[in-house]
Amino acid sequence: MSIRHGMLALLSVGPRYGYQLKQEFEASTGATWPLNIGQVYTTLSRMERDGLVEPGGADDQGRSVYTITEAGREDLERWFSTPVGQSDRPRDELVIKLAMAVAAQDTDVAHVILTQRTATMRALQELTRAKRAHTGGLAQRLVLDSTIFKAEAEQRWLDHCEAVLKEKKA
Amino acid sequence: MTVVSLQDVARVHEGVHALKGVNLDVSPGELVAVMGPSGSGKSTLLNLAGGLDRPTSGRVVIEGHDLAEVRDLAALRRRSVGYVFQDLNLIPALTAAENVMLPRELDGVRARQAREEALAVLAEVALDHIADRFPQELSGGQRQRVAIARALVGERRLLLADEPTGALDTATGDEILQLLRGRCDAGAAVLLVTHEPRYAGWADKVVFLRDGEIADSTEVPLESAR
Structure with a gap:
């Protein structure tokens, strides 16, 4: 599992900014997987490089907002349709x-x-x-x-x- | 005051030591779970705690009454102890309400009052709407809740439950534990025998029985954590 797929899942709901992704990720996973904000931004910029997300300007408070791309949706779909292997744990x-x-x-x-x-x-x-x-x-x-x-x-x-x-x- | 107290209790069945030197207290508001493999003495412990059996040595005290000094055990049981078993033992020819009324009628309470009490306790387990249905018209979870209502009627403060989640699925089993837990929080004492760790997790204290002895218990850290 990667943080990246978790973030893509949240972005599939709608555009989000970094801190919001951190909060929603932790709320969904019941704080069993705390993220630091640095990880969130590193992951976002890698996903941007790979064409899975794109920055979509800023919200009304000036925070950079990210949007999932079509390639990002396909990647997410692939993740959901692939079972987790026993040896991956x-x-x-x-x-x-x-x-x-x-x-x-x-x-x-x-x-x-x-x-x-x-x-x-x-x-x-x-x-x-x-x-x-x-x-x-x-x-x-x-x-x-x-x-x-x-x-x-x-x-x-x-x-x-x-x-x-x-x-x-x- | 503890609702039930086992003090250095031993029970010998035909030369076999089913229980050896067991000490266990259950207080009002406390849920104690007993775990152990078959043959470890769980049922013997439950029978002794409920006054269904007497110890070979040691003392069993239920609501201040030492069983050794009680002449009419049946009366003490009816007054103080409710039982919930795996096979529910609801009477098929009686409605849910009639099943719950039964122990009160055996106590000599008149039918009308017994029915009122039954409806009140069925409401507590959120089943007042099915009071006049027969057991076969109920789901497994509902039947078990009726059995719990029957164990509670007449304000008995000690509830003994032997694998009460039986063959129920985990979500329904959780509901049964939620209900037992709720009765505890309202002041009852519950002694639960289970082989399922997930249900033992609802207890304040978990006791592990091995070969008739208490091998370990989760008691100490929990008390200090409160």
Whole structure:
């Protein structure tokens, strides 16, 4: 995923200036991906170079406004129609840590699992609280749901690891 | 005062230690989730907390009554405890309102008053408009909400829920948890057994049971975070 496609998606709604893109990006993603304003302008100028956006003058407060081009719309369409590959996602530190705990042999793997499970459950409680308090838009709510599903998957996987280890030991 | 308190509770079933030395308190306004694999003692814990069973050793205190000293457990259960199970156990030949009235009628409350109470609690779970429908005319989520209403009627302050989200989809399951959470925030104590982490996430405290013992709990940091 690139910031550029996120910004193109926002620009497909209508012309925006830099700071506005930053704010809307963060609001949609539930602040899980904060942008700094420098990144926003760097990305805009690269997209301008590649013909995906064009500067369209200034708004009434003198801020430079950008508009998506036809090439930009095509690029965005391509992005939406391409599924995300499993291998494009970052490596998971926890998976590696547990694999190494098993490989290290004299490590108390069950304890590693227990410690992580409690921490993940606390995170899940926090996320659920955030969801209950949530008053933002639909995009943000779905991002929150996604983090809940991920934490849940991690918890289930830890349960699975524990059960498998117990079986092997017995 | 805690609504239910388990103090160093053990339960032995035919020589097998189903629970060992469990300590657990649930206060008014608190939602406690119990997680653990099958055979870890979750159901035993819930049965003891609800007075459906007595401990082999240790104390179980429900609203100030030590179960060891209570002669009529059934009366204490009816007065204080509501149960919600996975298989809803609504009676198909009775309407939603009649199902909710039933425990009050068993308490000796007259039909008219029982119906008023049932309608009030159905309104609390936003189902007063379907009060006169039969269970098979309701969605899975609605049926479970009726079961929760039945568990709440008569102002019982302890709610025990055993996998109450059963086969519901996640959005409907979230609604059930929202409802249980709302009852907690109104002062009830809820003890929830679930194997689904996403629903345990709604709890104030999550307890992990392993082989009849509490292996860990999320309690400490949460208390300090408040």
